[in-house]
Amino acid sequence: MEKQSIKNTSSSSWIRGSCIGRGCFGTVSKAVSKIDGGVFAVKSIDLATCLPHQAESLESEIGILRSLKSYPHIVRFLGDDVSREGTTSFRNLHLEYLPEGDVANGGGVVTEETLLRRYVWCLVSALRHVHANGIVHCDVKSKNVLVFNGGSSVKLADFGSAIELEKQETAVVAPRGSPLWMAPEVIRREYQGPESDVWSLGCTVIEMLTGKPAWEDQGFDSLSRIGFSNELPFIPARLSELGRDFVSKCLKRDRSQRWSCDQLLQHPFLCQEDHYSFFFTESSPRCVLDWDNSDFEEEEESDVSRIESTVSTMARMSKLATAGGANWESNGWIEVRSDDASEELEEKWEYPVLARAESELSTSSEATVASSGNDESTSVMTCELLVMLLLLVLVVENIQIYATFYTSIVIIIRILYCDYLHRHNKKKFAKICLFYSQP
Secondary structure: OOOOOOHHHHHHHHEEEEEEEOOOOEEEEEEEEEEOOEEEEEEEEEEOOOOOOHHHHHHHHHHHHHHOOOOOOOOOEEEEEEEOOOOEEEEEEEEEEOOOEEHHHHHHHOHHHHHHHHHHHHHHHHHHEEEEOOOEEOOOOOEEEEEEEEOOOOEEEEOOEEEHHHHHOOOOOOOOHHHHHHHHHOOOOOOOHHHHHHHHHHHHHHHHHOOOOOOOOOHHHHHHHHHHHHOOOOOOOOOHHHHHHHHHHHHOOOHOOOOOOOHHHOHHHOOOHHHHHHHHOOOOOHHHHHHHHHOOOOOOHHHHHHHHHHHHHHHHHHOOOOOOOOOOOOOOOOOOOHHHHHHHHHHHHHHHHHHHHHHHHHHHHHOOOOOOOOHHHHHHHHHHHHHHHHHHHHEEEEEEEHHHHHHHHHHHHHHHHHHHHHHHHHHHHHHHHHHHHHH
């Protein structure tokens, strides 16, 4: 559903449904539009009973989401309004509805590392967009990571704790977010910025792996360990070496040593080739031969082109079985649809084969006795037919033709010629025997 900035409208245009979430800054309900039947989520506070900081938080979230451009991995802002339902007035934020819930649902354990990389890539990409717009999320955790697209991707949600960097005071910082995901400098009330989100991201990765917060909840003792000790969260051993290195780049106690989101997106953990496959319906070719069936051609291939492609592939595979191997360099390829290339190919294969055939014929002729006029005529006609067949094949194929095919032609020529010589010599031998047997 595409909904644009709904401001200052009453609830007469939509119907509030069941409550799907509740937090310290309000409730989230499912809603249905009376106009087009579209389903969306509504985050609301009761204007009569809410605390001042709750109203400020919702207004801040509305302003931040309105200022952010739409981004694929951030829950989409649809608009806001004030509604009167019975005797109660509500301030409402309209958001994209994602029915699959958050990553923390059902234990929140991501068992496959490939899927974990996808989720982490989406989060880092979303945070980079947020930080580039001068905003700090301040509450990155699994409950604020919503799943969509059949569980193959995620979106960052809940900007209720988010702040704009330029409005942050340089003196004492009021910590925002969830304590067990806060960075050490936030616990110490020194600073809260993009680096703090990166620390929370590292804790969230561990949470997605284990289904539990990175730090055990021990009240004040936990806050002391996070903010004032040299301890780091335990990274599960089942995570790959690249994954552990990625998390370690996020969980540097010195925020100046933490990687930025731009750097994290270049980390090998997120740059592995199979990570990008979920954005496409077709897989990338695994070898050069796979390009023969690629869909990158703008025009549909003809039957002849497909046959040529198959012949080309078979030729390269055949060359791999020879002692010399195939030449995979660019200068070893011949342009398929070029007339010049076809002529060059004919020169390359036609003349050596014909020369070899003629050499075999002449050598064999010199070693034998001249045959009768009728036999010579038959031999010439046979050779002419074979040469015509060879030229006909060259014209039909008109592209890359591999040596194995023409070697077979030469072998056929030699077999036919040897058979001819054998029959001819038998006739001549019979004549000689008849001659000497006469009195």
